[in-house]
Amino acid sequence: MKFLEEFKVERKVFDKRTLFAIYKLMNKRILKSVESIVKEGKESIVCVGKDFENNLVAIKIYRTLHCDFKKMWKYLVSDPRFKRIKKDRFAIVINWAKREYKNLKKAKEKNVNCPKPLAVYENILVMEFIGNGFTPAPRLIDIKFDNTEKIYQQIIQEMEKLASAKIIHSDLSPYNILLKDRVYLIDFSQAVTTAHPLALDFLERDCKNINEHFEKFGVKIDEKLFERLRERYEL
Numbered sequence: 001m002k003f004l005e006e007f008k009v010e011r012k013v014f015d016k017r018t019l020f021a022i023y024k025l026m027n028k029r030i031l032k033s034v035e036s037i038v039k040e041g042k043e044s045i046v047c048v049g050k051d052f053e054n055n056l057v058a059i060k061i062y063r064t065l066h067c068d069f070k071k072m073w074k075y076l077v078s079d080p081r082f083k084r085i086k087k088d089r090f091a092i093v094i095n096w097a098k099r100e101y102k103n104l105k106k107a108k109e110k111n112v113n114c115p116k117p118l119a120v121y122e123n124i125l126v127m128e129f130i131g132n133g134f135t136p137a138p139r140l141i142d143i144k145f146d147n148t149e150k151i152y153q154q155i156i157q158e159m160e161k162l163a164s165a166k167i168i169h170s171d172l173s174p175y176n177i178l179l180k181d182r183v184y185l186i187d188f189s190q191a192v193t194t195a196h197p198l199a200l201d202f203l204e205r206d207c208k209n210i211n212e213h214f215e216k217f218g219v220k221i222d223e224k225l226f227e228r229l230r231e232r233y234e235l
Contacts, residue, residue: 015064017090021122022059030119030126034059038136043072043096043189048134049126051118056129058115058136060100062093064123072096081193093123096189101125103167103188110165113158114185130184137184140174140213148217154183155210156222163232166194170202173209200235 025031032050038058039046047059072092081102101120104127108116116128130137145151155177162169162185169176171190178184192199207226215221222228 014061018061018064018123021124025119025121025124025126028119028121030121031057031059036134038131038134046136048129048131048136056131056134057118058127058129060097060125060127062097062123062125064090064093090123097123097125100187100189100191103191106165106167107162107185107188107191110161112161112165112185113183114188130178130180130186132180137178137180140177140179140183143179145179148214148219151179151183152210152214152219152221156225158183158185159206159210159225159229160232163229166233167191168194168196168199168202168233169206172206174213194233194235199233200230203229203233203235 022031022034029052032052032054034047034049036048037045038048042063044060044062047061049057049059051057081099097120101117104114104117107114115130117125118128119126140151159169159172167188169185169188169191171187172185176185176187178186192202196202204226207229211221211225
């Protein structure tokens with residue numbers, strides 16, 4: 001665990017409680033090792049690690065000290081699945097991790113191309129690693145690609161699968177889509193069910209983000225995307 005000891009202070013994420021949670025996942029034989037950090041964000045970091053069969057896994061660790069708790073709490077209490085949570089910093093972070101796990105699980109049940117959730121414990125989410133070797137697959141926003149029409153259609157297909165799962169990503173954009181053999185949707189922490197009071201607004205925003213991005217590349221976009229998906233969601 002030398003890696004964790006070296007980074008716990010500098011990265012402001014590996015506090016004692018988080019380290020204990022990682023040890024717990026190791027004792028449960030869910031994690032064998034934590035290898036390196038592959039992505040850092042305001043609310044979380046993502047590490048690559050190994051399970052006990054030496055498969056690579058993604059380890060998303062939500063920050064317990066440095067994140068927007070007020071924003072997270074507002075999202076959670078408006079979600080019927082989490083409306084009873086306490087306005088307590090660690091309780092918010094724990095439920096935020098649980099929320100992403102549940103959202104990924106619901107999406108995966110409908111064959112959405114997204115990381116398979118493997119486990120969640122306190123502020124740590126373990127999931128399938130999408131990448132080559134220890135390098136994560138690139139985000140759409142970071143790469144140039146020629147088959148824009150094909151990629152656009154793949155994203156539409158994934159959005160239709162999300163409609164079958166009754167999950168709205170609510171933050172879908174080229175920043176949250178990876179490209180490997182095909183597209184993969186990631187970052188489901190803000191995803192909501194159709195019971196959310198702002199479900200329609202979030203769906204409309206997702207459609208707008210995707211259409212506006214691909215329209216810049218000359219792709220003939222689906223002008224009725226929002227209306228079509230709204231019918232599928234039965235909203």
